[in-house]
Amino acid sequence: MIEIRGLEKFYGSLQVLKGIDLDVPKGEVLSIVGASGSGKSTLLYCINALEAIQAGSVIVDGIDVHARGTDINALRQKLGMVFQQWNSFPHLTTLQNVALAPQIVKGKSRAESREIAARQLEHVGLGDKFDVYPSALSGGQQQRLAIARALAMEPEYMLFDEATSALDPELVGEVLDTMRLLAEEGMTMICVTHEMSFARDVSDRVAFFHQGVIEEIDTASEIFGSPKSEHLQKFLSKIR
Amino acid sequence: MFDYNFHWRPVLKNLPDLLAAGLTTLQVAVLAMIIGVIVGLGLALIRLHMRGPLRWFASAWVELARNTPALFQLFFFGFGLGALGVHMTPYAIVLSALSFNCAGYLAENFRGGFQAIPDTQIRAARSLGMTAWQTYTRIIIPQVFRIVYHPLTNQMVWAVLISSLGMLVGFRELSGETQALASRTYRIFEYFAVTAVIYYLIVKIILGASRLLAARLFRY
Amino acid sequence: MEPTISFFFDFQLSDLWYLAEAAWRTLLISALSITIGTVLGVVFGWMLFEGRWAAALFLGPLLDVFRSVPLIIQLVLFYNFAPIIGLVLDPFLSGVVILSIYCAALVANVARGGMEAVGPSMRRAARSLGMSYWQDLRHVVLPIGTRAVFPSWVGVALGVMKDSALVSVLGYVELLKASQILITRTQEPLLILTIAGAFYFALSYPISRYAANLEKRWAS
Numbered sequence: 001m002i003e004i005r006g007l008e009k010f011y012g013s014l015q016v017l018k019g020i021d022l023d024v025p026k027g028e029v030l031s032i033v034g035a036s037g038s039g040k041s042t043l044l045y046c047i048n049a050l051e052a053i054q055a056g057s058v059i060v061d062g063i064d065v066h067a068r069g070t071d072i073n074a075l076r077q078k079l080g081m082v083f084q085q086w087n088s089f090p091h092l093t094t095l096q097n098v099a100l101a102p103q104i105v106k107g108k109s110r111a112e113s114r115e116i117a118a119r120q121l122e123h124v125g126l127g128d129k130f131d132v133y134p135s136a137l138s139g140g141q142q143q144r145l146a147i148a149r150a151l152a153m154e155p156e157y158m159l160f161d162e163a164t165s166a167l168d169p170e171l172v173g174e175v176l177d178t179m180r181l182l183a184e185e186g187m188t189m190i191c192v193t194h195e196m197s198f199a200r201d202v203s204d205r206v207a208f209f210h211q212g213v214i215e216e217i218d219t220a221s222e223i224f225g226s227p228k229s230e231h232l233q234k235f236l237s238k239i240r
Numbered sequence: 241m242f243d244y245n246f247h248w249r250p251v252l253k254n255l256p257d258l259l260a261a262g263l264t265t266l267q268v269a270v271l272a273m274i275i276g277v278i279v280g281l282g283l284a285l286i287r288l289h290m291r292g293p294l295r296w297f298a299s300a301w302v303e304l305a306r307n308t309p310a311l312f313q314l315f316f317f318g319f320g321l322g323a324l325g326v327h328m329t330p331y332a333i334v335l336s337a338l339s340f341n342c343a344g345y346l347a348e349n350f351r352g353g354f355q356a357i358p359d360t361q362i363r364a365a366r367s368l369g370m371t372a373w374q375t376y377t378r379i380i381i382p383q384v385f386r387i388v389y390h391p392l393t394n395q396m397v398w399a400v401l402i403s404s405l406g407m408l409v410g411f412r413e414l415s416g417e418t419q420a421l422a423s424r425t426y427r428i429f430e431y432f433a434v435t436a437v438i439y440y441l442i443v444k445i446i447l448g449a450s451r452l453l454a455a456r457l458f459r460y
Numbered sequence: 461m462e463p464t465i466s467f468f469f470d471f472q473l474s475d476l477w478y479l480a481e482a483a484w485r486t487l488l489i490s491a492l493s494i495t496i497g498t499v500l501g502v503v504f505g506w507m508l509f510e511g512r513w514a515a516a517l518f519l520g521p522l523l524d525v526f527r528s529v530p531l532i533i534q535l536v537l538f539y540n541f542a543p544i545i546g547l548v549l550d551p552f553l554s555g556v557v558i559l560s561i562y563c564a565a566l567v568a569n570v571a572r573g574g575m576e577a578v579g580p581s582m583r584r585a586a587r588s589l590g591m592s593y594w595q596d597l598r599h600v601v602l603p604i605g606t607r608a609v610f611p612s613w614v615g616v617a618l619g620v621m622k623d624s625a626l627v628s629v630l631g632y633v634e635l636l637k638a639s640q641i642l643i644t645r646t647q648e649p650l651l652i653l654t655i656a657g658a659f660y661f662a663l664s665y666p667i668s669r670y671a672a673n674l675e676k677r678w679a680s
Contacts, residue, residue, distance in 0.1 A: 050363050076369040087364035090460055091382045100378060101368040133460035146364075153368055244544040307664035308657050309622040311636055316657070319649035397528070404530035408629070415533060429540040436529045436537060443528040 001025050002047065002157065002190075006056035009042055016042050018212040019056070026156070029189045031199035031220070034209030035235065040192040041084075043209075044159045047190070048079040061156070077105065080150030084162040086142040088134035088149075094121060095130040098149045106153070113152075120148040124178050140171030144178050151182075158182065160191040196239055200224050208232045251430045254421050261417035262438050268335055268406070268413060269399040275335075276342025276395070283343060284350035298347070305344020310402045313337045318409045330411035334403060342399055349391040353384035386458055393450040397443050404439070414438060475642055479652070482638030483659050489552065489634060490621040493559035497620065498613070500560065501567025506597075508568060509575040519568075526565035532626050534558050539630050555627035559620060566616045573612070574605030607678060614671035618664050635659060 002024040009017035016039045024030050032040045045051040047058055049065050049072050058065040063075060089097050098117035102108045108116070121127055124144040134142050143163060150158060160179065164172045176198050183189060183202050193199055199206050199220060206223040208216040210231045216223065227233045251258075286298040305313065314337040321328065328336065357380055365375040407416035414435055422431035504523060507515040526534065539554045549557070578601045586596040628637035639656040643649045 045363075048367055050366060073369045073371055076367060079367070081364075081367035083360060083364060083367075085358075085360050087358075087360045089361070089364075089379055089383075091386065101370060104374055104378060105369040135460055149368065303665060304657070304661065307618075307622075307668060308660045309625040309636065311625045311628075312653070312657055312660060315636065315640070315649075316653055319643055320653045323647075323649045401528075401530045404532050405626075407532070415530065429537065429544065432533055432537045432540065436533050439530055439533060440525060440528045 001061065002188075003059040004043075004047070004056070005059075007043070007046060007053055007058065008055035009039070009046055009051065010054050016212050017046070017053075020214060022207070022214060022217070024157075024188065024190060026188050027186055028205065029183045029187075029203045030191070031203040031206045032190065032192045032209055033194070033196070033199055033206060033235075038209040039212045040209045041161050044081070044161050044190065044192055047159060048076050048081060050081075073105065077153045078156045080153060080155030080158045082143070082146050082150055082158065082160045082163045084166050086139065086146040086166070088137070088142045088145050090134055093131050093133055094126060094137070094145055097134065097145060098152045101149065102152050116152050117148070120152045121145070123151065124148045125174070138171060139167045140174045143167065143171075143175045147175075147178055147182075157188045157190070160189065160193065162192050162194065165194055196224070196236075208235065210235075246430060247427050248430055248434075250425050250427055251421075251434050254431075255434070257417060257421065258414065258435060258438060261412060261414045262442060264412065264417075265400060265403050265406075265414040266442060268331070268338065269396065269403050272335055272338035272342050272399050272403075273392075273396050275339040276346050276399075277392070279339065279343035280346030281350055283347035284354060287347070287351060288354055301340075302344045302347045305341050306348065310337070310341055311405055311408070313341055314405050314409060330406065330409050330416075333409050334406040334411045334413070337405075338399055338403060341402065342395055345395055345398075346388070346392070349388045349395070350384060353387040354380070356387055357383050389450075389454060389458070393447065396446055396450070400439070400442055400446065475646065475652075476655075478642065479635065479638055479655055479659075482633055482635045485632070486621075486624055486634040486636075486659075487663075489555055489559065489627060489632070490624045492556050493563055493624065494617045494620050496556070496560040497563025498567050498617070500564035502571045504564055504568035505571025505575065508572045523565040523568050526562050527569075531558070531562055531623050532629055534562065535626060535630055551627065551630035551632035554630055555624070555632050559624060559627065562623070563616065563620045566619070567613065570609050570612045570616055571605070574609035575601055577608035578604045611671040611675040611678075614667060618668055622660060622664065 002022075004020050004022040007017055007020040008015065020043060032043070034040050042051060046053050047060070047065065049058075053066050057067075060075060060078065063070060065072070065075060089100070092100060095114060095117050098120055099110075099113040102116050103110060103113035118127075118130065121130060124147050126141060126144055126148065129137065129141065134145065137145065147158075147163075163179065164175050167175065172195070176195060179189070179191065179198070180202055191198070191203070201220075203220050205217060206220050207214050208223060208227075208229070208231075210229075215229050216227065216232050223232070224236065227236055283298040283301055286294055287302070290298075314333065317328070317337040317340070318333045361379055361383070362375055365379045366372075370378070403413055404415040406413045407419045410416065412420065418431050418435040422428045425431075504519060507519055535555065535558050538558050539549075539551070542549045542554065582600060582604070583596055586600040587593075591599065624634060625636040628634055628640070631637075633641070635656050639652045642652050646652070
């Protein structure tokens with residue numbers, strides 16, 4: 001379970017998160033929607049401590065992420081992350097991309113790491129691409145590679161930061177399908193997304209971000225069916 | 241006008257000595273490059289990540305190495321340090337001056353290389369639970385290495401070329417050996433012509449080896 | 461000459477003047493060589509760019525030799541070769557000849573790069589406006605190409621300026637040779653080397669910074 005309490009985040013004097021309270025229980029798929037610059041992505045970075053926070057707390061399975069003395073590298077193994085810019089490691093083959101972290105972070109043997117990598121690549125539909133370098137993959141394939149890479153650490157939560165925003169339209173589908181598959185398998189997911197159909201069809205709950213606060217959070221059908229706040233209504237009318 | 245008689249035989253008789261000296265040249269250049277890479281990497285990281293005296297020191301090193309003649313640097317490690325009571329052998333003088341020079345130039349190459357790697361690569365690695373050290377050694381440096389590979393090769397060639405200044409401080413690398421042999425026989429032109437050919441071949445071998453290595457190393 | 465005790469003067473004001481004169485000679489030989497070398501280099505670069513078989517077969521490899529043999533060896537070779545073919549050149553002229561060719565060999569590559577930086581589509585556009593070959597070269601290729609490689613050219617020019625120190629091996633008393641002479645006489649290597657180094661640095665550093673800034677500004 002991820003528990004976020006009174007989270008505040010500043011860049012210099014600019015406050016991007018203004019007191020976030022949010023619980024994400026195991027097994028839930030939560031989508032976060034909202035205009036660009038509303039602080040959605042920053043929240044994800046605060047959950048796995050890629051960004052420091054100025055007030056409040058993030059507790060993952062009872063461990064305070066930002067507390068002094070927390071082994072953040074151990075904690076991050078629980079929190080898989082997929083980025084907007086897929087960030088495949090260009091100097092490693094597809095298989096090596098996925099096998100590296102299990103080997104050097106988890107200390108698994110080389111053979112076992114490769115086995116895990118192969119399994120995860122099959123999982124995301126890249127079973128025939130083990131020995132190619134990322135430069136030979138399409139954006140969608142690279143993004144699925146990034147998902148496999150995160151899954152190879154056997155995370156308990158997956159954080160998706162606008163995983164499809166940088167993709168050409170015709171490649172969005174394959175990545176969303178992979179995310180859907182994960183959701184069906186019961187993975188706990190927090191997805192910052194601009195794909196409203198994904199948010200509506202796949203998520204258990206949807207949170208609407210507006211200027212650094214969660215203005216509305218509810219089931220997908222409530223958020224899309226009967227939005228209460230004025231900003232959300234405006235946001236949805238612009239999307240459609 | 242062409243009444244000069246070329247005498248190549250004494251030179252060819254001494255060819256083994258010249259080739260042996262060529263190996264000394266190669267050796268000192270390779271050592272200077274190894275030191276230069278390690279120190280240059282350190283200087284680059286200091287300039288990228290630190291403030292204060294250490295950073296000034298690194299910047300001064302880089303700028304002095306790049307903005308003064310290599311011969312000046314050689315004199316400094318020879319006469320200059322001598323005045324401070326540090327007396328080194330010709331070999332040590334050439335090696336330290338060459339290393340100083342290589343480190344300075346390579347530091348700038350490394351700095352450019354690090355700056356060319358997007359921050360998001362670091363984020364991706366850290367999000368997988370890699371430590372800062374693992375991120376650097378497994379993700380960043382291999383990519384930087386590819387970016388600086390070509391400049392690194394050029395610097396290696398440059399190290400061979402400026403090691404020839406060793407003859408001015410009495411070091412018997414290829415040029416120094418040539419000078420010593422030539423002054424014995426007064427066949428200066430012949431000796432230096434053969435030496436020029438040897439330098440040319442050394443440079444070509446380095447470039448060829450570098451190209452072969454690159455084909456094996458960088459398949460992406 | 462036997463050094464007697466009377467030779468160990470301390471550094472005097474007249475010595476500073478001596479160094480200043482030598483610095484002037486460094487500037488003179490550098491400026492002359494860079495000018496000639498740049499003109500030649502641009503012509504060579506254009507020939508390589510046009511890629512006629514003669515240029516590719518002969519000029520390219522020939523220029524490559526000057527980049528693959530240490531400058532000091534080139535200087536010694538030429539200085540000893542000139543009398544063989546009946547040329548009597550003083551150290552200054554020998555230095556200018558070799559430094560110019562050396563500079564031209566480096567500039568040729570830079571210049572070719574600049575001309576290649578002007579894409580064929582832009583040249584087709586120019587020709588489609590009815591410009592002749594030479595008009596296209598003069599009004600399109602040169603201005604755009606110059607902008608693309610000006611910072612690299614500055615690097616080459618500064619390199620030649622620093623490498624001009626090597627003409628000292630022929631006995632030409634430029635800044636470093638003068639420093640060496642003064643060091644032998646006054647036994648004050650640190651002071652004298654500092655002055656010499658400061659001169660090179662004061663010349664090279666601002667110009668290289670200026671070029672780096674230009675590069676950054678033009679890149680964005």
